[in-house]
Amino acid sequence: VLSYPAMQARDREPAGPPTILVHAGAGPMGSELREHGQEAIDVLGEILRAAGAQLDSGAAAQAVVMAAVEGMEDCGLFNAGYGAALCSDGSVELSAAVMRGSDRAAGGVAGLHVVRHPIHAAAAVLESGQVLMIGEHAERLALAGGAERWANSDFVTERQRARLIRGAEGPPEDRGTVGAVCLDAHGHLAAGTSTGGINGQPPGRVGDSPLIGAGTWADDRVAVSCTGDGEAFIRVGVARWIASQVAHGVPLQTAAREALDDVGSLDGTGGLIALDRTGQLALPFSTEAMPRGIWQAGRSPDVQLT
Amino acid sequence: VLSYPAMQARDREPAGPPTILVHAGAGPMGSELREHGQEAIDVLGEILRAAGAQLDSGAAAQAVVMAAVEGMEDCGLFNAGYGAALCSDGSVELSAAVMRGSDRAAGGVAGLHVVRHPIHAAAAVLESGQVLMIGEHAERLALAGGAERWANSDFVTERQRARLIRGAEGPPEDRGTVGAVCLDAHGHLAAGTSTGGINGQPPGRVGDSPLIGAGTWADDRVAVSCTGDGEAFIRVGVARWIASQVAHGVPLQTAAREALDDVGSLDGTGGLIALDRTGQLALPFSTEAMPRGIWQAGRSPDVQLT
Numbered sequence: 238v239l240s241y242p243a244m245q246a247r248d249r250e251p252a253g254p255p256t257i258l259v260h261a262g263a264g265p266m267g268s269e270l271r272e273h274g275q276e277a278i279d280v281l282g283e284i285l286r287a288a289g290a291q292l293d294s295g296a297a298a299q300a301v302v303m304a305a306v307e308g309m310e311d312c313g314l315f316n317a318g319y320g321a322a323l324c325s326d327g328s329v330e331l332s333a334a335v336m337r338g339s340d341r342a343a344g345g346v347a348g349l350h351v352v353r354h355p356i357h358a359a360a361a362v363l364e365s366g367q368v369l370m371i372g373e374h375a376e377r378l379a380l381a382g383g384a385e386r387w388a389n390s391d392f393v394t395e396r397q398r399a400r401l402i403r404g405a406e407g408p409p410e411d412r413g414t415v416g417a418v419c420l421d422a423h424g425h426l427a428a429g430t431s432t433g434g435i436n437g438q439p440p441g442r443v444g445d446s447p448l449i450g451a452g453t454w455a456d457d458r459v460a461v462s463c464t465g466d467g468e469a470f471i472r473v474g475v476a477r478w479i480a481s482q483v484a485h486g487v488p489l490q491t492a493a494r495e496a497l498d499d500v501g502s503l504d505g506t507g508g509l510i511a512l513d514r515t516g517q518l519a520l521p522f523s524t525e526a527m528p529r530g531i532w533q534a535g536r537s538p539d540v541q542l543t
Numbered sequence: 544v545l546s547y548p549a550m551q552a553r554d555r556e557p558a559g560p561p562t563i564l565v566h567a568g569a570g571p572m573g574s575e576l577r578e579h580g581q582e583a584i585d586v587l588g589e590i591l592r593a594a595g596a597q598l599d600s601g602a603a604a605q606a607v608v609m610a611a612v613e614g615m616e617d618c619g620l621f622n623a624g625y626g627a628a629l630c631s632d633g634s635v636e637l638s639a640a641v642m643r644g645s646d647r648a649a650g651g652v653a654g655l656h657v658v659r660h661p662i663h664a665a666a667a668v669l670e671s672g673q674v675l676m677i678g679e680h681a682e683r684l685a686l687a688g689g690a691e692r693w694a695n696s697d698f699v700t701e702r703q704r705a706r707l708i709r710g711a712e713g714p715p716e717d718r719g720t721v722g723a724v725c726l727d728a729h730g731h732l733a734a735g736t737s738t739g740g741i742n743g744q745p746p747g748r749v750g751d752s753p754l755i756g757a758g759t760w761a762d763d764r765v766a767v768s769c770t771g772d773g774e775a776f777i778r779v780g781v782a783r784w785i786a787s788q789v790a791h792g793v794p795l796q797t798a799a800r801e802a803l804d805d806v807g808s809l810d811g812t813g814g815l816i817a818l819d820r821t822g823q824l825a826l827p828f829s830t831e832a833m834p835r836g837i838w839q840a841g842r843s844p845d846v847q848l849t
Contacts, residue, residue: 441677448675
């Protein structure tokens with residue numbers, strides 16, 4: 238463990254190269270990934286290339302995270318925005334969070350039904366001075382701020398309807414929460430996460446994604462976005478724990494792995510992406526698959542499923 | 544900072560004496576505390592005596608925390624349950640959380656309107672295997688589990704109605720979120736928090752109280768319950784940060800003070816109560832007042848307002 242003076246010296250090191258990591262959910266290698274794996278790879282590659290162009294032109298980490306998450310919310314392959322998992326009553330309930338490392342400004346939303354891009358609603362909360370808003374009041378705030386309105390049925394895909402009908406009888410499925418963490422050219426970090434929760438979940442259930450410190454975190458040292466068994470991730474306080482460990486000098490990959498092991502000790506599985514100011518990366522997962530990608534300045538996007 | 548072997552040795556030390564700490568909100572010395580200070584002292588003293596009797600007879604930390612929070616939700620003097628602060632539309636929106644250190648089982652609720660004791664709803668969520676539930680679905684779960692139903696108007700007191708009318712024009716008022724942390728005779732910890740939020744808050748706003756790792760935390764080393772500017776407490780991840788610091792060997796009082804200083808760096812004020820397995824206590828606050836009390840085995844309750 239680093240001494241405090243060593244930690245402070247580390248904080249004065251030059252920042253690493255502009256970087257973005259994305260994930261599209263840790264889970265089994267479900268039918269969606271088996272059938273549409275190449276499509277998922279292509280979508281994540283496109284998102285990373287666009288993010289890289291933004292970063293090359295000096296965009297702020299939060300803006301890059303927002304665009305990447307919005308792209309994953311739009312594509313219909315993942316469990317966020319369009320194509321999100323259905324609750325037990327057939328409705329879609331969406332949640333998301335975004336956090337900016339430079340000033341720890343943060344916004345989260347849960348229980349959304351009619352905002353096309355939940356990550357936009359999270360940003361509207363961040364801008365409002367609140368940190369967490371739920372339900373129709375969060376929607377009203379987001380829509381007043383210019384977020385696009387969809388009917389709840391607009392989010393529903395045939396794939397998710399079939400999954401809900403198959404329910405627990407069906408084969409294990411990919412889970413598909415999405416997230417991004419970014420280090421920009423100014424040395425600032427941001428993190429964002431968006432999800433539809435769990436196939437067949439009770440309406441009103443909230444997982445770790447919209448909760449600052451559980452599924453999403455960014456400060457001036459580290460940014461984290463999680464995916465997996467949300468209840469276990471909340472009970473570990475995964476994202477805040479990793480940031481605390483890094484503050485105490487634990488290397489990022491060690492901190493990320495230990496947090497995931499702790500999730501395992503509560504019978505949870507999942508994964509996460511984490512990035513520190515010096516450019517260290519961690520993308521561990523304890524499931525079969527976690528679609529994920531890396532872009533770092535000067536390199537091509539690298540996307541993997543398993 | 545302690546080395547890991549030293550931390551592990553510390554974890555093997557005998558547990559401290561059975562202890563409970565309670566708080567009834569950090570804030571200005573408002574009119575309620577000036578007029579009803581003695582009543583608040585008496586109520587907290589009664590709650591501590593009852594908790595002490597429970598602990599003396601071997602009750603588990605979670606049960607003791609539940610009873611203490613329930614008592615504070617009932618009394619009408621504090622901003623939780625009966626007598627909670629009103630939202631801008633005149634409604635009462637309640638939230639609460641409870642966490643058990645031994646297995647980190649946790650439950651939180653937000654956006655409740657009709658459950659008399661929000662802490663009971665939090666416990667129902669803990670038992671359900673969920674961790675966070677919001678709105679009417681959380682209410683349905685709690686009521687099905689035997690929690691008592693109240694009409695929303697049953698929570699409204701004349702004092703809170705007058706405060707809402709005075710609004711920002713009025714004098715600064717005590718804030719009154721309540722919480723308890725406990726170490727039982729078996730060496731196990733628990734924490735619970737309950738609140739009505741902020742006078743005049745927008746409906747749908749959620750603060751730190753119901754969020755595991757923000758306003759409420761318990762593991763096998765430390766239990767924490769917070770009160771204050773919820774948005775700043777979430778952005779610091781106060782409770783999880785304190786637990787992380789203690790895991791790294793930082794003394795509890797130092798960890799608690801540093802977390803509150805960090806809240807201050809985000810222009811937030813508030814306070815917290817924290818208790819570790821060895822019996823160390825911390826009850827810091829950065830406001831004029833924080834009604835709070837301590838009971839430790841073999842001693843009389845000690846209650847203070849400022």
